[in-house]
Structure formats: C-alpha cells, structure tokens
Amino acid sequence: MMTTGMTAADLAHTARSSEDIRHELGVDPVSVRSIRDPAIYELEREKIFKKTWLKVATSWELPKVGDYKVKELAVANASVLIVRGKDGQIRAFHNVCTHRGNKVVPTTGFETFGRSRANVVTCRFHGWVFSTDGPLRSVPMKERFGKLDSACLGLREIHCDIWEGFVFINFDAEPAQSLTEYLGDFGKLFSGYPYEESTTAFRYSTVLNCNWKVAHYAFSEGYHVPTIHAGSLPGFQGIEHTDFKLMGPHASSTIYGAGMDTAPSTLAFASMLSTTERHRPRPDQLPPAINPERRADFQFELPNLFPNFIIHLASGCGYPGMSFFTHQFWPLDHGRTLWEGINYFRPAQTAAEQVAQQHVNALHRNAWLEDTATMEDTFSGIMSGTIDEMQLMDQEFLIRHAARTLDTFLAA
Amino acid sequence: MTNPILPAPFTDLAPLAAHWARPSENERSEIRWSASADDFKALYEAMMPRLDDILALLSQHPATDMPEEVRNLFLLACAFAEASPHHELYRGSSAVPYSFDARRFVRTDGDVAL
Numbered sequence: 001m002m003t004t005g006m007t008a009a010d011l012a013h014t015a016r017s018s019e020d021i022r023h024e025l026g027v028d029p030v031s032v033r034s035i036r037d038p039a040i041y042e043l044e045r046e047k048i049f050k051k052t053w054l055k056v057a058t059s060w061e062l063p064k065v066g067d068y069k070v071k072e073l074a075v076a077n078a079s080v081l082i083v084r085g086k087d088g089q090i091r092a093f094h095n096v097c098t099h100r101g102n103k104v105v106p107t108t109g110f111e112t113f114g115r116s117r118a119n120v121v122t123c124r125f126h127g128w129v130f131s132t133d134g135p136l137r138s139v140p141m142k143e144r145f146g147k148l149d150s151a152c153l154g155l156r157e158i159h160c161d162i163w164e165g166f167v168f169i170n171f172d173a174e175p176a177q178s179l180t181e182y183l184g185d186f187g188k189l190f191s192g193y194p195y196e197e198s199t200t201a202f203r204y205s206t207v208l209n210c211n212w213k214v215a216h217y218a219f220s221e222g223y224h225v226p227t228i229h230a231g232s233l234p235g236f237q238g239i240e241h242t243d244f245k246l247m248g249p250h251a252s253s254t255i256y257g258a259g260m261d262t263a264p265s266t267l268a269f270a271s272m273l274s275t276t277e278r279h280r281p282r283p284d285q286l287p288p289a290i291n292p293e294r295r296a297d298f299q300f301e302l303p304n305l306f307p308n309f310i311i312h313l314a315s316g317c318g319y320p321g322m323s324f325f326t327h328q329f330w331p332l333d334h335g336r337t338l339w340e341g342i343n344y345f346r347p348a349q350t351a352a353e354q355v356a357q358q359h360v361n362a363l364h365r366n367a368w369l370e371d372t373a374t375m376e377d378t379f380s381g382i383m384s385g386t387i388d389e390m391q392l393m394d395q396e397f398l399i400r401h402a403a404r405t406l407d408t409f410l411a412a
Numbered sequence: 413m414t415n416p417i418l419p420a421p422f423t424d425l426a427p428l429a430a431h432w433a434r435p436s437e438n439e440r441s442e443i444r445w446s447a448s449a450d451d452f453k454a455l456y457e458a459m460m461p462r463l464d465d466i467l468a469l470l471s472q473h474p475a476t477d478m479p480e481e482v483r484n485l486f487l488l489a490c491a492f493a494e495a496s497p498h499h500e501l502y503r504g505s506s507a508v509p510y511s512f513d514a515r516r517f518v519r520t521d522g523d524v525a526l
Contacts, residue, residue, distance in 0.1 A: 111520065201521075202519070203519070203520040203521055204517055204518060204519055204520060205518050205520050206512070206516050206517045206518060207516075228510075231501060231502060231508060231509045231510060231511075232497065232501065232508065263496070263497065263500035263501060264460060264500065265456075265460060265463065265492075265493070265496035265497075265500060266496075266497075266500075268463050268464060268467065269467075269493065272467055272471075340520075347475070348475040349474065349475060350470060350471045350472070350473060350474060350475060351470035351471070351473045351474070351475050351478055351482070351486045351489075352467040352468075352469075352470035352471040352489075353471075353475065354475040354486075354490075354526070355467065355470060355486065355489040355490055355493050356467075356493070358437075358490045358493040358494060359493035359494070359496070362493060362494040362497065363497060365517070366497060366508045366511070368517070369508045369511035369512045369514055369517060370508060370510060370511050370512075371512075372511075372512035372517070373510060373511050373512040
C-alpha cells in the first residue's frame with residue numbers, strides 16, 4: 001500500500017496557509033470565459049477529458065468475475081465497457097463491435113450494470129463473441145469472409161488502472177503519465193483508508209442545464225454552507241474550512257465544525273450509528289496527513305481530483321455513519337452536465353442500522369437539492385454576459401486552483 | 413391498501429404503514445411529495461415517541477432477512493426516516509425549501525426494493 005511508513009510530515013510540502021494561497025494563486029477576480037465560451041468546451045474535450053485519468057467505477061461495484069458496467073461518456077463520444085475478466089482483472093474497452101461498430105453491450109441511460117456468465121459478451125447484431133479480457137472469440141459464418149484477421153479484432157482496449165479500489169481510465173493512446181504519477185501527492189494523501197469496506201452506496205444523478213464547471217465549483221467550497229444549507233443543516237456553527245493543500249493539478253482542504261442543531265429524530269438515528277462499532281466515527285482510520293492532529297471536530301476532507309472528481313472523506317466523523325461521499329461532473333455538452341453523487345456507508349447489519357442510514361442519506365440528499373438549486377441560475381447569469389469575472393475568497397481557493405489548472409491544460 | 417400486519421406492540425400503526433410503507437425509495441418519495449403538513453405531523457407524532465422502541469426491535473433483525481410483520485415495520489420506519497426532516501426542519505413542506513426539483517433528482521438505483 002502506498003501509505004506504508006508514510007507520515008503527515010511527508011506531505012508537509014503540500015500545505016498552504018491562506019497567505020500562501022493568496023501569494024501563489026493571486027487574489028484577482030477570475031474570468032468566467034471558460035464557462036461561457038462553447039469553443040473552450042471543445043478544447044476541454046480534447047486536451048483534458050481525452051488526456052487525463054478519469055474515475056469511472058469502483059472495484060467493489062464489480063466484485064465477481066464477469067461483472068461489468070457500461071458508462072456512456074458523451075464528452076469523449078464513447079461508450080465504455082468496464083469488466084472484470086476471468087483472471088479477476090478489471091479492464092476497460094470501447095463498447096463497440098469491431099465488425100461494423102454496433103454497441104456490443106446494449107445500454108439504458110448513462111450507466112448500465114450487468115454480468116457476463118460465460119466470460120464473454122456477444123454483439124446482438126451478428127453474434128460476434130468477445131472474451132471479457134478483449135479477444136474476439138468467435139464469428140458466425142467466419143469462412144464466408146474473404147479476409148478476416150480475427151487476432152486483431154478484439155475489443156479496443158482503453159488504458160485502465162486502479163487506485164484504492166477506484167477504477168480510472170485514460171482515453172489517450174499513450175498517456176503521458178501513469179495513474180500513480182498523475183495522482184501524485186493526492187494519491188498519497190488519500191491512500192490507506194479502507195474505502196472498499198463501504199459497499200453500501202446511495203447513488204443519485206441529475207442532468208443540469210449548466211456548464212460542468214458551474215456544478216463542480218459549487219461543490220468546491222464551504223463558504224456557502226451557512227447560507228444555502230440553513231434549511232437542511234440548521235445552526236451549523238463554527239465551520240472552519242482550512243488545511244489547504246496544493247498537489248499539482250489536484251488540491252484539498254478540510255472542513256472542521258462544531259456540527260449543527262440536531263433535530264430529535266436525527267439525534268436518535270445518529271446515536272444508534274455512533275454507538276455501533278462499524279459505523280462510529282473513526283478519525284483513527286484517516287490517512288495520516290488528513291486531520292493530522294486528529295481533532296474531534298473534523299467533518300470531512302474536501303478535495304478536487306482534477307478534472308471532475310471529488311472524494312469527501314469523512315470516516316464517520318461528519319454525517320453520522322457516513323464513510324465517504326463522492327461527486328462527479330460529466331459534461332454532456334457545453335451547457336449540460338450529468339452530476340453523480342454517491343453516499344457510501346459500511347453495510348448495515350441490522351434493520352435498525354439500515355433505517356438510520358436511510359435518514360442520514362435523506363438529510364444529505366436534501367442538502368444536495370439545496371446545492372443543485374443554484375447551478376442553472378448561475379449558468380444563466382454567466383451566459384447573460386452580465387459579469388465577466390468571479391470574485392473568489394480564501395475558502396474558494398479550490399475554484400481558483402481548478403480554473404488555473406484548466407488554463408494550463410488548455411494552453412498545453 | 414389493506415392494513416399490513418405489524419409486530420406487537422406496534423399493531424396500532426398499521427393505518428400509517430398502509431399509507432407510507434413502500435419497499436423502494438422512489439415509491440416512498442412519490443408518497444412524500446404528495447404529503448401535506450398535517451400528514452407529516454400525524455406521522456411524526458405517532459412515530460417519534462416510539463422511535464427508540466422501534467429501533468430496539470429492528471436491532472434484533474438482520475437487514476436482509478426479516479419476518480413479514482417486522483419488514484412492514486421496517487418499511488414504515490424507513491418512510492419516517494425520510495419524512496421526519498419535513499416536519500422538524502421544513503415546516504411541513506413536502507419540498508425542501510429553496511431547492512432543486514426533487515423529481516429531476518434520480519435515485520439511480522431507487523427502484524430496488526429493500
């Protein structure tokens with residue numbers, strides 16, 4: 001494991017104070033052009049989404065040989081088959097039949113899950129059969145092709161690698177960096193937590209009529225919490241957004257806080273989870289450089305894994321019983337975004353634990369409903385041409401950093 | 413819907429279970445979205461004083477395998493778990509105030525029955 005022997009001091013070079021951030025990233029307003037200009041989106045597709053490592057699955061979603069998931073990724077004009085082969089290895093392929101281009105695995109919606117029972121997938125057009133590790137295994141009436149180099153007609157593989165159980169792909173034919181290199185210090189900062197134990201997932205998605213960065217940026221700061229979440233997180237006191245970290249294209253920060261006024265039902269559900277060994281707060285399980293002082297008021301880590309993924313690592317310390325939650329922002333076109341939010345818990349053993357998880361999940365879903373309420377209005381406001389710049393305060397540094405990283409990639 | 417059977421001493425909650433208890437999140441959401449402030453209040457006043465006792469009973473059963481009457485109570489408790497914020501925090505509104513349209517917000521696997 002990457003954390004072997006690692007201490008908080010090994011990542012001390014990533015730490016930044018507010019003064020450091022102002023000095024390093026500047027204090028000037030940031031242009032909204034990359035949000036407004038459709039031509040920028042075309043550049044993002046080529047220079048970011050077809051070049052960087054993108055999270056597309058988790059290994060525990062595909063626990064058994066033959067388990068697969070298909071993701072429709074409009075940003076890369078791709079349908080991607082992620083499948084666990086007979087050898088246990090997870091691979092990614094273009095979900096495209098090498099015969100004439102039909103989809104091999106039929107899909108519904110943005111994500112399709114299934115299992116191949118004989119370790120093959122079969123195109124429903126003419127019956128070409130592919131092994132789940134890629135090769136073309138059989139072709140009906142093969143002798144009637146005047147020429148067919150079936151050894152070269154396997155499914156087209158996409159670079160795929162796994163970090164801490166999160167499955168990433170890279171569309172580039174020859175990625176400039178391995179996944180480990182790309183994640184860099186981010187991979188070290190977040191590694192060592194037993195993510196794979198939290199197999200209970202509450203998954204939400206919606207299509208937002210906004211540029212993907214509007215949605216991403218809205219989830220990238222804690223400044224909004226006391227205002228926008230006054231309904232679902234009432235009386236959220238003493239929120240402290242600090243421990244800023246810069247790690248190449250990625251960045252992170254920590255939310256501490258005394259918590260909120262807890263309603264009676266929440267108190268009952270929360271106490272049932274917090275007194276259960278498998279769901280209780282586990283600050284001791286956090287990687288060493290996250291909440292290094294093991295403060296009791298730690299809520300969760302708030303990072304940005306460039307370009308479009310956020311892992312909020314809570315270890316049960318923030319929302320009761322919640323291990324971690326993730327956001328991902330997939331552009332559908334310049335002004336439309338698929339947002340995916342997932343709450344992860346360790347599996348409930350008793351029916352009572354499951355009810356309590358339903359409550360915590362509902363509270364968090366409701367907070368997300370408050371978050372998403374701003375996004376289409378923000379995009380409309382930016383598209384109206386009324387403002388040319390965003391004003392950003394210290395706790396919005398993840399936005400400032402992501403915008404700068406975006407410019408760097410687009411200029412490359 | 414006929415009243416579902418519930419374990420003692422919760423048999424009197426059967427009419428509430430008939431209205432609120434459904435096996436999937438999407439079904440429960442439909443019921444919640446059409447609820448009035450009085451509906452939320454009635455559910456809350458019936459369930460909240462007995463929540464600890466309900467959870468104590470449900471703690472004796474694994475999440476995946478329950479007798480039918482316990483499962484009915486479990487599904488009512490799930491509906492309450494999702495509905496209680498509407499009474500406690502949202503003044504009886506079926507929508508989260510100042511929020512995105514919940515109908516556009518899809519529980520991706522929300523039709524899966526518990």
